[in-house]
Amino acid sequence: MSLNRFQPSYYVDSANASPEYPALTGEHQADICIIGAGYTGLSAALHLAEKGYSVTLLESETIGWGASGRNGGQVCPGHNMGHAELIKKVGREAADSLWDMSLDSVQLVKDLIAEHQISCDLxxxxxxxxxxxxxxxxxxxxxxxxxxxxxxxxxxxxxxxxxxxxxxxxxxxxxxxxxxxxHLHPLNYALGLASAAVKAGVTIHEHSKVTGYTSGNNAEVRTASGVVKTQYILLACNGYLGKLEPRVAGKIMxxxxxxxxxxxxxxxxxxxxxxxxxxxxxxxxxxxxxxxxxxxxxxxxxxxxxxxxxxxxxxxxxxxxxxxxxxxxxxxxxxxxxxxxxxxTLNRMPHFDRINDNLFVAQGYSGHGVALATLGGKLMAEAISGSAEKFDTFRRVPTATFPGGTLLRWPGLVAGMLYFSLRDRFF
CATH class of the missing domain: 3.30.9.10 (D-Amino Acid Oxidase, subunit A, domain 2)
Structure with missing residues (x-):
């Protein structure tokens, strides 16, 4: 795999060897089409393929090109919102479940590394x-x-x-x-997940930027040079969602x-x-x-x-x-x-949602992405295969839209961040 398209980094220069995946061309069929090959998309693809689904994974750049290949590599339990605050938002039972799933997310990362023998400086x-x-x-x-x-x-x-x-x-x-x-080498972890997904039967296409899609009946995902006809679409774009799905874009910054x-x-x-x-x-x-x-x-x-x-x-x-x-x-x-x-997100909790019957999204990990995005992909796979209880527990956490949506969220956030940066310095 050529890593020249990455911004130069220590992670790129110490990355494990990995094959290149061809761009999407022509018309294809798959049970599931996933948009985004970071931890969420890679984990979802792997777990869906292991359940017997045919999966096509589309990435606009290269595997782990976004935050999944550039972060601090910390894998820790817990959420940005504390357990006591979560009780106020969703009740004790759901708060306990969210805590337990944060523990599960760390163990899931460890288990995937061990099972697939991923070399990532663990x-x-x-x-x-x-x-x-x-x-x-x-x-x-x-x-x-x-x-x-x-x-x-x-x-x-x-x-x-x-x-x-x-x-x-x-x-x-x-x-x-x-x-x-x-803690680990985040890019090598992503590349290891990609390798495991391919071995499980997933088809990956890099350099395949999605230009649009249609969900519901006759769902399809389109790029400049190809189309995937599919039953389910998973949005795993996180900070690179852009304008692809306006119904959820305002939930993240x-x-x-x-x-x-x-x-x-x-x-x-x-x-x-x-x-x-x-x-x-x-x-x-x-x-x-x-x-x-x-x-x-x-x-x-x-x-x-x-x-x-x-x-x-x-x-x-x-x-x-x-x-x-x-x-x-x-x-x-x-x-x-x-x-x-x-x-x-505004509350710094992940945003999981089912936009309609066959369109899922998981995003907004707010700095906890190595563990929670890996878990998010698994939970989407479970929801599609008929066991949505854990996915729906995350859905219960209210995720507000940024004031002003995508147009005005930036100046509001900058003002808020300026306030907190001043608190860091002087209080």
Whole structure:
């Protein structure tokens, strides 16, 4: 597979070999046509094929070209909306089910990696840390809630001194350590899912941008050079949905996030800044997140923008976030800088929906996409095959449309993000 169409990144340069998949040409038939070959589409395709359906998967670029091949690679339980808040929205039974499914989503990723022998630098442990002393009490309460209310014991509170010993900085404070969480090379995970899907019988077409579709009776999906006649259509486009489906486009807001990769670091320096080789995310609203790669690079994510363009110099855009916590890295060379577009919802919960009888959508993972998008694809497969209970539980979570829809969501979001970024700095 040629990866030249990707924006240069560490992930692309360390990607596993993978074949190219031809563009769609002519007329084809399939039980299911999936639009988008990120985690949602790949997982749905694999699980549907294993159930005996014929599946065609269309991707406008290449496998994992979007956020699925560019993210921080963290696979952690939980949702952006806490369990207590979910109880208020959907009731205790559904909130418990959503929590359980977040645990299932992490286990699903692990199981797929093991079953299909996906080589993706899988490592154990994710740490959420307080960026300010005032955030520590909330972190401690979060751990206690999971122990007492949810009966979950695979998480522990880590006090300030231990966090600072683990991470080699006095700029972070108390945190929560998720023992069962993992982190990985996200592009290689996506490529591994694609390989597994093809082995299960899925037909993949890259460079096949969908120009339109018709759902309902006589459903079909069209590209510039081909058409797929199908029974079901799955929208798995996330931040790249664009104007393809106006009925759900206003439920999400595409935003851009950025990552840098340093040159390979010495073993000693790696142990100093990340003693236990965990993935880390902090408590800022615009979070910093980081981990070590399989070859000892520090991968640091920080900073966002909300336009259609990336910064002209991503390394220098992100580097100050890293140096704010690790000034000792000021002379370390930055080898890579790249960005990706993800989709957020107003409540930061995923948006799952069945638009009509044969048109499904799963999107808006809001930074939890590795685990929840993998689960989302599986749940769509279950819903199509007649077991929609779990998919419908996600559907029950209210997903508001951004005020002003797709036309006015951007200025409103920028104003809101500016407010929270000021809170990150001064409060």
């Amino acid at each position: 490592k154990q442990g994710v740490m959420h840390v307080s960026a300010k002393p005032g955030h520590v009490a909330e972190m401690r309460d979060s751990v206690a809630y999971k122990h007492k209310v949810l009966g979950y014991d695979k998480i522990r509170f880590v006090p300030d001194d231990e966090v600072q010993a683990m991470l080699g900085t006095e700029r972070y404070f108390g945190g929560e350590y998720w023992e069962d969480a993992v 595409p935003i851009n996030n950025f990552i840098i990769a340093t040159e390979p670091l010495s073993d000693e320096l790696c142990r100093t800044i990340n003693r236990d080789d965990v993935a880390v995310a902090d408590s800022r609203f615009v979070i910093n997140y980081f981990k070590l790669s399989g070859d000892n690079r520090l991968l640091w994510g920080g900073g966002e923008n909300y336009s259609s363009r990336f910064p002209s110099d991503i390394p220098n855009f992100v580097r100050p976030y890293m140096l704010n916590f690790y000034p000792q890295l000021k002379d370390v060379k930055i080898d890579y800088g790249w960005g990706g577009t993800l989709a957020i």
